[in-house]
Amino acid sequence: MFRHSLRRLTTKARPFQAPRFLSSSTISRHTNVTKKLKEGEGYAVSYIQQDGTKKTVYAKDGWNLLDLAHSNNIELEGACEGSLACSTCHIVMQKEFYEKLEEPSDEENDMLDLAFGLTETSRLGCQVEMSKDLDGMTVRIPSASRNIKQEKM
Numbered sequence: 349m350f351r352h353s354l355r356r357l358t359t360k361a362r363p364f365q366a367p368r369f370l371s372s373s374t375i376s377r378h379t380n381v382t383k384k385l386k387e388g389e390g391y392a393v394s395y396i397q398q399d400g401t402k403k404t405v406y407a408k409d410g411w412n413l414l415d416l417a418h419s420n421n422i423e424l425e426g427a428c429e430g431s432l433a434c435s436t437c438h439i440v441m442q443k444e445f446y447e448k449l450e451e452p453s454d455e456e457n458d459m460l461d462l463a464f465g466l467t468e469t470s471r472l473g474c475q476v477e478m479s480k481d482l483d484g485m486t487v488r489i490p491s492a493s494r495n496i497k498q499e500k501m
Contacts, residue, residue, distance in 0.1 A: 384420060391483035395422050398491050409480070413439060413473035413487065425493050430474035432456060435463035436493040437473035445485040449476065465490040 385406035394404045395417060405420040414437040417424035425436035432455050441449075446469040452460065456475050460466060473487075 391478050391480065392485075393478065393482070394486040395424075396486060396488040397422060398489055402486075407478040409478060411478045413437075413476045413478070415474075416478070417473060417489075422489075424473055424489055426474060428474075432459060432472070432474065435459045435461075435472065438463040438465070438490055438493060439471055439473045439476070440465070440467050440488040440490065441469045441471055441476070442485055442487075443469050445482055446471070448481045463490075464492045 385408065387406060390406035390408045392404055393407055393413065393416065394402055396402050403420070403422055405416060405422070407416050412430065414424060414426045414430055416422075417437075418426065424439070426434075427436040428434040430437070438460065449471070452471060452475065456472055459472060460470055463470060463472075476482075
């Protein structure tokens with residue numbers, strides 16, 4: 349409704365403050381993945397999906413696995429849109445690639461404790477950013493995810 353428009357707040361501005369504006373944008377603008385890449389244009393990541401099919405996609409430095417999955421029509425939920433407030437983007441990594449990452453933060457570990465099918469190499473897709481070290485990795489999407497917000501409804 350207010351897409352791509354600016355709305356002025358109706359509050360009185362202080363004499364030394366400029367007026368404030370609100371803006372809205374589509375969710376796709378909040379991601380760091382700008383377009384799908386073709387083979388050879390970036391780092392390869394293979395997703396083993398819930399139904400067992402394997403899909404290989406390509407990423408640039410800094411793209412996270414949640415946004416990469418969404419931009420390539422791979423079903424990885426991400427209910428909190430990458431704000432580290434759920435465990436629905438839980439993935440299982442290969443040990444050799446898991447060990448190349450920094451340790452998960454306390455916040456990520458707290459969310460992983462809620463994940464379905466937790467393993468020693470589990471991470472949240474929104475927290476794993478692509479780099480040259482991760483080129484060629486395969487991640488598995490667990491057969492189910494636990495969305496506490498939906499469970500409470």
